[in-house]
Amino acid sequence: MMRRWLxxxxxxxxxxxxxxxxxxxxLSDPRQEAQAKALMETLRCVVCQGQSxxxxxxxxxxxxxxxxxxxxRAGEPPAAIRQWLISRYGxxxxxxxPLGAVTWPLxxxxxxxxxxxxxxxxxxxxxxx
Amino acid sequence: MTRPRLWMPLAGFALLFxxxxxxxxxxxxxxxxxxxxxxxxxxxxxxxxxxxxxxLSREDMTGQGPRLLNIFGSWCLPCIAEAPQLMRLRxxxxxxxxxxxxxxxxxxxxxxxxxxxxYRRIGDDQRSAVQLALGSxxxxxxxxxxxxxxxxxxxxxxxxxxQVDSVIADWRxxx
Numbered sequence: 069m070m071r072r073w074l075x076x077x078x079x080x081x082x083x084x085x086x087x088x089x090x091x092x093x094x095l096s097d098p099r100q101e102a103q104a105k106a107l108m109e110t111l112r113c114v115v116c117q118g119q120s121x122x123x124x125x126x127x128x129x130x131x132x133x134x135x136x137x138x139x140x141r142a143g144e145p146p147a148a149i150r151q152w153l154i155s156r157y158g159x160x161x162x163x164x165x166p167l168g169a170v171t172w173p174l175x176x177x178x179x180x181x182x183x184x185x186x187x188x189x190x191x192x193x194x195x196x197x
Numbered sequence: 198m199t200r201p202r203l204w205m206p207l208a209g210f211a212l213l214f215x216x217x218x219x220x221x222x223x224x225x226x227x228x229x230x231x232x233x234x235x236x237x238x239x240x241x242x243x244x245x246x247x248x249x250x251x252x253l254s255r256e257d258m259t260g261q262g263p264r265l266l267n268i269f270g271s272w273c274l275p276c277i278a279e280a281p282q283l284m285r286l287r288x289x290x291x292x293x294x295x296x297x298x299x300x301x302x303x304x305x306x307x308x309x310x311x312x313x314x315x316y317r318r319i320g321d322d323q324r325s326a327v328q329l330a331l332g333s334x335x336x337x338x339x340x341x342x343x344x345x346x347x348x349x350x351x352x353x354x355x356x357x358x359x360q361v362d363s364v365i366a367d368w369r370x371x372x
Contacts, residue, residue, distance in 0.1 A: 088324040114229045114334035127299065128335070131325035156332035158232050 090137040091130030097141075104137045107146040110163040111136070111153065120163060231332030231340075231351050238266075238346045241327045243320025246302050247309070253294055253320030259346030263371035264292040265364075266340040267316070268328055271300050271308035273336045279355035280312035286361060287315035291368050295319045298328055298336055339364075343371040 095101040108122035113129040121129040121136070139149050153161045165171045233239070238255050245252040258264060267283060269276040287293055295316040297305050305319065322328055331340065334353070341350040341364075349371050356364060 117227060117229075128325060131299075132329065134324055135326065135329055153329075154232075156232055156329065157229055157334070160229060 088131050088134035090134040090141075092133070093137075095137055095141055100140050101137075103146055104133075104140040107140070107149060108133055108136055111150070112161050112163055114157060114161065228353050229334040230353065231334075231348070233332050233348050234351050236348060238340075238342055238348055239327075239330045241320075241330060243296060243322055243327060246297055246300065246319050246321035247306050248302070250316065250319045253296060253318045255346060257318060258294060258342055260344060262292070263341065263343045263349070263368055264294060264317075265368070266342055267293055267295045268298060268331075268333050268336055268338045268340075269295060270298045270336045271304040273298075275355040276308075276337045277312055279337050280315075282356045282358060282361050283315040284313045286356075286364060286368075289361075289365050291365060292317055296322050296327055298322050298325055341367055341371060 095104060105122065109120050111121045111132065113119045113121045113124040113126055113132070115126040115128045116124050119129070121132045136149060140146065150162055150164075159165055159168075159171075165174060167175050238258060240255050242254040243252050251257075258266065265286065269279075283293060293315050295318070297319055300321070309316075320327065331348075333340075333351075337355050339352040339356060340348050341352075343349050350367055352360070352364065
């Protein structure tokens, strides 16, 4: 009996990169957990770059979640944590890009496209009359 | 419809085709680089992991000449590929300190016995905390630190055999 379960027990203990305690455990204060969750959804995983750290299964994303939760628990405001990460990894780490020299087309493109759409619509309405 | 307007859809398609073709043959660089290059090493203190190898802190890395800080893991395959290059750098006189990410003492000791041990000190970073503080996005990565404890360069990914000479040159330039 013991022999049959031994491999499984070994599997459990031999896991080297076990996630950090706060990577997958919620904070006890629901308000803080909500803050942490909202922040994690807008931070990019640097390993799997299309995912937020809230969605990613990468171990490094787990470590980043642990960092976010432990800092939120210590009372740090989410904006300060985002800024700390941006100062390490650049704007790239944030899914909330600031309006700047590189990002202005990103912010203005929807308005420009909307204007083009309105212009096209105006043209076609006029023709029908 | 006038003649030029007739050609507009084709022109639009040609533009789109050109954009896609350029991106196919010259994909964007997705490497995440640390923003701390040119800035002082952040303060940290990491405990020892392997018997006979002291842990690592910022103080251990300042005021003793330029050195490399290698971020590695015994579980990381490219780190095995990088090991011979680190041994060559060590043989050339480049001091190398290391941070082991999410690792265990026995695993690191076995890794060093198998692949060679170029390290002066090894700090134990169980939660990637110092790795995140350095703006490092994976293993292996290597930082060149000057004598004042400033980060001069970051080498993302394993150092290849043909890179060793330029790393030594960078290290000499940081003297």
